[in-house]
Amino acid sequence: MSETEINNNITALFNPETVAVIGASESPRKLGYHVMKSLTDGGFEGRIVPVNPGSTEIMGIPSSPSIDAFPDPIDLAIVVVPAQVVPKIFEECERKAIKGVVLITAGFKEIDDPSGDQQQMALAKIALKAGIMVLGPNTFGMVNLHKNLNASFTPDFSSAKKGGVSLVSQSGGVSHLLAFMAMRQGVGLSKVVGLGNRLNVDFAEILPYLMEDAETKVMVFYLEGLDDPRRLMTAAKANKGKKPVIAIKTGNSKTGDKASLSHTGSMAGNHKIYEGAFRQAGILHADSIESALDLAQALVICPPPKDNRIAVLTAQAGPGIAACDVCEAMGLEIHPFKPETQAIINKLLPPLAIRTNPVDMGPVWLDPLSINNIIETVMEDSTIDGIILLTTYASANLELLANISDLLIKWNQRKPLITCLASPPGVWDREVADLEKTGAIFNLPTPERTAKAMAGLCSYGVLARERD
Amino acid sequence: MDIIDKAIKEGRNALSEHESKELLRRYDIPVTREIETADEKEILTAVNKIGYPLVMKACAPDLSHKTERGLVRVDIRNEEEALSAFREMMEEVKDDGATVLVQEMVKGSRELVVGLTRDSQFGPCVMFGLGGIFTEVLKDVSFRVAPIEKRDALEMMQEIKARKILGAIRGMPAADLDRLADILIKIGNIGLEEESIQEIDINPLILSNSQPIAVDALVVLNP
Numbered sequence: 295m296s297e298t299e300i301n302n303n304i305t306a307l308f309n310p311e312t313v314a315v316i317g318a319s320e321s322p323r324k325l326g327y328h329v330m331k332s333l334t335d336g337g338f339e340g341r342i343v344p345v346n347p348g349s350t351e352i353m354g355i356p357s358s359p360s361i362d363a364f365p366d367p368i369d370l371a372i373v374v375v376p377a378q379v380v381p382k383i384f385e386e387c388e389r390k391a392i393k394g395v396v397l398i399t400a401g402f403k404e405i406d407d408p409s410g411d412q413q414q415m416a417l418a419k420i421a422l423k424a425g426i427m428v429l430g431p432n433t434f435g436m437v438n439l440h441k442n443l444n445a446s447f448t449p450d451f452s453s454a455k456k457g458g459v460s461l462v463s464q465s466g467g468v469s470h471l472l473a474f475m476a477m478r479q480g481v482g483l484s485k486v487v488g489l490g491n492r493l494n495v496d497f498a499e500i501l502p503y504l505m506e507d508a509e510t511k512v513m514v515f516y517l518e519g520l521d522d523p524r525r526l527m528t529a530a531k532a533n534k535g536k537k538p539v540i541a542i543k544t545g546n547s548k549t550g551d552k553a554s555l556s557h558t559g560s561m562a563g564n565h566k567i568y569e570g571a572f573r574q575a576g577i578l579h580a581d582s583i584e585s586a587l588d589l590a591q592a593l594v595i596c597p598p599p600k601d602n603r604i605a606v607l608t609a610q611a612g613p614g615i616a617a618c619d620v621c622e623a624m625g626l627e628i629h630p631f632k633p634e635t636q637a638i639i640n641k642l643l644p645p646l647a648i649r650t651n652p653v654d655m656g657p658v659w660l661d662p663l664s665i666n667n668i669i670e671t672v673m674e675d676s677t678i679d680g681i682i683l684l685t686t687y688a689s690a691n692l693e694l695l696a697n698i699s700d701l702l703i704k705w706n707q708r709k710p711l712i713t714c715l716a717s718p719p720g721v722w723d724r725e726v727a728d729l730e731k732t733g734a735i736f737n738l739p740t741p742e743r744t745a746k747a748m749a750g751l752c753s754y755g756v757l758a759r760e761r762d
Numbered sequence: 763m764d765i766i767d768k769a770i771k772e773g774r775n776a777l778s779e780h781e782s783k784e785l786l787r788r789y790d791i792p793v794t795r796e797i798e799t800a801d802e803k804e805i806l807t808a809v810n811k812i813g814y815p816l817v818m819k820a821c822a823p824d825l826s827h828k829t830e831r832g833l834v835r836v837d838i839r840n841e842e843e844a845l846s847a848f849r850e851m852m853e854e855v856k857d858d859g860a861t862v863l864v865q866e867m868v869k870g871s872r873e874l875v876v877g878l879t880r881d882s883q884f885g886p887c888v889m890f891g892l893g894g895i896f897t898e899v900l901k902d903v904s905f906r907v908a909p910i911e912k913r914d915a916l917e918m919m920q921e922i923k924a925r926k927i928l929g930a931i932r933g934m935p936a937a938d939l940d941r942l943a944d945i946l947i948k949i950g951n952i953g954l955e956e957e958s959i960q961e962i963d964i965n966p967l968i969l970s971n972s973q974p975i976a977v978d979a980l981v982v983l984n985p
Contacts, residue, residue, distance in 0.1 A: 523883050527907065567887050570905035574914055 295425055297502070303427040304495065304503040307394030308438045308485065310369030311340045313445065314361060314392075316383055317374035318344030318352045325374045325398060328447040329435070330355075336437075336444035336452035343368065361386040370394040372435065372445050377401035377413065380431070384417055388424035395421075396445050397430030403491045404432050418493050427499075433490030434466040437473075439483050440509045446488070457482010458511030459590045460504050462497065464489050468516045468542075472583060480730070481591045484509045498525035505533045512593045514586050515541045515577075523568070527575040534576030535761030538593045538754045541577045542586045543568045576757050578750055588743055589750035595736040596710035598755030599679035603629035604748060605672045606652035609659055609685035609694070613714065613741040614652040617682050620745035626752060628652060635675040642667055660690060662697035669698065673705055680710040680751065682744045683735075687717035695725040702734040710751050712744040713737045763788070766958055769823065770985040778823045780863055782979035786964070789948045792941075793976040796865035802848060808864040809844045817867045818844065820851045822860035836867060868975050872927050872934065873966035875903065876945055876976075878953045880960050880984065886953025888946050890918040892927075893966040900924075908950030915943035938972045945974060960984035 295303070313333060319326035326346070330353050333342050344352035347359045358364040361371065361383070371392050373383055377399050387395060402414040414431065421428050429436055435446030437454075444452045448470065454477045461476070463469040466488050473486050484507070487500060497515055504510045520526060530539060543565065572579045580586035604626045608614030618628050628651050631639070639649050642664045647654035653672070658664035672678060685694060695715065705711065713735045715726050729735045738744050765781050777785065783793040797808040798821060809816060820833035828834050831854060835847040848862055873894035881887050884907050891903030904921040906914045916939060919928055928937040949962060961982040968977045 520883065524885065524907065564881075564883075566903065567881055567884050567905045567907065570887070570918070571884060571907045573917060574906055574910070 295422070299425065300427065300499055301503055301506065303393045303425065304499065305506075307370055307396075307427050307429070308436070308443070308503075308507075309441060310394065310443070312343060312366065312368050313338065313340060313370045313372065313443070314343040314345050314358075314364065314368045315372045315374070316345045316361065318346050318349075318357060320349070320352055325447045328449065329372050329374055329398070329445070332435075332444035332446055332449040332452065335449045337442040338444070339442060340369075341366075361390050361392070364390075368392050370396065370445065372396045372398065373430075374398045374447075377410075377431075381413075381416060381420065384420045384424070384426070387426055388420065393426055395426055395428045395430075396433065396435050397428050397490070397493065398433055398435055398447060399430070400432040402431045414491060414493060421494055427495050428493040429487065429495055430490035431493060432466075433488035434469060435488060437483075437486040439485070446486070451486055453477065454486075455480060455482040457484060458509065458594045459483050459514060459587075460485040460487070460507070460510040460512070461514050461516075462487045462489060462500050462504075463516035464492070464518050465516060466490070468583065472514065472516065472587065475583070475587055479587065479591070481587060482594065484511070496520070496525070498522075498529045501526065501529045501533065501539065505536055511537065512590045513537065513539045514580075514590050515539065516583070516586075517541060517543050517568075518545045519564075523571060527571055530575035530577050535757035535759075538590075538757075539577045540580050540586050540589055540593075540750075541572055542580050542583055543572075578753055578757075580750070585743070585746050585750070588738060588747045592710070592712060592736050592747040592751055593754060595733055596680075596707050596712065596751055598751050598758050599710050599748075600755065600759075601679045602626045602752045603677055603679045604682060605629070605631070605675070605678045605680070606682045606684070607655060607669060607672060608652055608683075609655050609665075609691070611647065611654045611656065613684040613686065613716075614648075614654060617684060617714075617741035617745045618652050620742045621682075621748065624746065624749035626745070626749055629677055631672065632675050632677050635671050635677075638671045639668055659694075662693070665694070666698060666701050670701055670705075673709065673711075678709070680712075680748050682741070682748060683711060683713045683715075684741050684744070685715055687715075687721055692721070695722055695729075699725065699729060699734075702729060703732050706732075706734060710748065711735060712748055714739065714741050714744045763956060766956060766981075766983065769983060770958060774823045775983050775985070776823045777981040777983070778825075778861075779819065779821050779979060780861070781823075782962075782981040783976060785952075785981060786976055786979055789952055791945050791948055791964075791976060792974060793979065794865050794868060796863045798861050798863050800852070800861040802845070802852075805844055805848050805862075805864070806841060809838075809841065812864050812866050814839050815867045816844075817863075817865040818847045818851065819863045819865060820855045820858075820860045821863045822855065822858045825855070825858060825860060865977075868968045868970050868977050870934075870968040870970040870975075872937070872969040874942075874969065874974065875963070875965040876949055876967050877964065878908070878949050878959065878962040880953065886950065888915075888918070888950045888953070890915075890942075890946055891922055892924045893968075896924075897965055906946075906950070908953045910947055910950045912943050912947065915946040918946065919943075934969070935972045937969050937974065942974055958983050958985055 317326040344357035437451045646657045875893035877889040886908040904918040930936040963980040964976045
């Protein structure tokens with residue numbers, strides 16, 4: 295298959311008109327039931343075709359005994375039948391000219407028995423001949439939120455917020471974890487994709503597709519290991535700086551994959567090479583699932599900073615220091631302000647706390663006008679590329695958020711602004727949510743996480759500038 | 763390459779230090795000036811050619827733990843020291859078919875490591891890091907997948923924690939980063955061109971003022 299053909303078929307796979315569920319079931323003990331539930335509960339607007347030789351109707355939808363017996367074209371087949379039946383299903387798909395398959399069935403390359411690998415290779419042959427793109431085998435499926443298409447066995451994915459982050463994972467478990475975290479944190483999702491055993495759709499195929507996909511703004515990849523990582527590097531390099539790609543790579547505890555005579559060989563833990571390869575290919579490396587999602591959300595909300603000169607504005611000294619520590623460790627510069635900026639701050643702030651960057655705004659805590667003026671002055675300083683704003687709630691400053699909201703909304707992320715507005719449950723929650731809804735702020739629970747996300751934004755800024 | 767072919771024909775899985783450096787030299791990677799001999803009569807000519815102070819090392823394809831076995835003698839300053847070093851080392855390695863290298867003594871306290879490894883998934887990868895005894899202890903190294911570009915090479919140097927030693931410090935000049943980058947690029951090219959090379963270790967690569975020189979090298983083969 296040519297690259298264009300692959301891209302077209304993957305596009306069709308994610309945007310079907312008619313979806314067949316091969317192995318659809320009425321029994322909640324079968325995955326075929328949960329897939330049907332995902333499709334129907336998710337509000338899929340196209341046609342759903344349950345396929346089961348023993349039924350005429352499943353969940354109130356007329357079913358077909360086989361793919362062959364269905365008279366109209368099918369765009370996507372979700373397959374949940376036992377492994378030994380799958381080759382026959384693939385042949386039916388070929389006859390029906392189905393170009394997209396989500397193969398949930400497990401029992402292939404991932405099993406101990408070498409026959410699993412052989413069976414998978416046999417399937418790959420049919421798929422190649424027929425030009426079928428396959429997600430899986432051994433996947434939970436995929437979700438295209440903007441199409442209300444939940445082609446997975448987890449109906450709950452449908453209630454995720456629609457947005458710009460696409461999650462692609464080698465592990466179904468991590469896909470679920472990432473998606474659930476995103477749902478809790480209000481991160482808007484575009485696609486959630488389980489690659490499973492990667493019969494013929496691997497990261498190297500999904501990346502170019504998502505680069506062209508209008509709804510995807512940021513990609514998060516979870517990898518454990520690749521058979522041919524250079525293919526992903528080539529695909530990523532060709533699209534360097536076009537859209538952010540964040541990768542989490544686990545399985546780092548294994549040391550080099552062979553006994554080695556030289557230092558270089560024994561030093562080459564797989565992880566170190568992946569780190570270097572990611573940087574070479576313009577992939578942003580996240581050291582945890584949490585920071586990957588933080589950065590993805592930051593990249594959706596905030597523009598990348600022009601350079602790495604960061605201002606830390608804090609209402610309490612401690613959180614400011616915590617943020618500065620991480621900023622510096624990650625190579626960001628807590629940059630001195632322009633003399634004009636500093637003069638204004640000095641006029642507004644009595645010399646009771648740190649007035650240079652980081653600014654401890656504690657002394658004017660209860661003076662909304664001064665707080666607003668300080669924040670605005672720093673925002674306008676041309677030597678500052680990004681701002682971290684931190685404040686914790688105290689009973690006496692309850693009104694603080696209300697007082698700075700207008701300014702933050704007016705600023706509207708002209709330069710990246712990441713906040714840590716910390717409060718006990720039930721206090722400030724509405725205000726923070728309202729500000730987030732307008733896109734004025736990206737709020738994180740700790741100063742360290744704000745700094746890490748800012749550092750990620752800066753790294754992407756470098757890539758984006760190089761592309762321009 | 764003839765050096766590699768010869769070693770493979772002899773059933774070896776590594777090149778000697780001298781052969782390894784000859785291979786590097788052919789790729790225009792700077793190596794120490796040195797003369798290899800097993801003949802006591804040639805020692806005096808060799809030391810006169812290299813000049814004092816100099817280093818003498820035993821040399822054979824499978825000679826490990828050279829330092830621990832007293833097979834590296836540094837700061838040799840006259841004929842008498844050179845001759846006794848030669849005799850003692852030849853006695854120690856007489857069963858190994860080893861020779862002796864008479865080598866210029868490179869002055870410089872900044873030791874780096876540059877290497878190549880053939881990863882089972884990525885293929886040839888280039889390594890840069892802090893050299894000498896610190897390589898093992900601190901593991902302060904960075905990797906890239908070959909072939910690498912100059913920007914990759916420069917980034918690798920910035921990624922190690924000890925990057926400051928490449929700058930002008932304590933009266934020493936800044937390292938010639940262009941030359942270092944060139945070495946890293948060439949090491950990657952060797953990995954792509956010579957498929958029977960499994961690993962390369964240049965350790966230490968010493969900064970002599972601003973200029974890097976390969977002082978010890980090991981090429982491991984995968985015939």
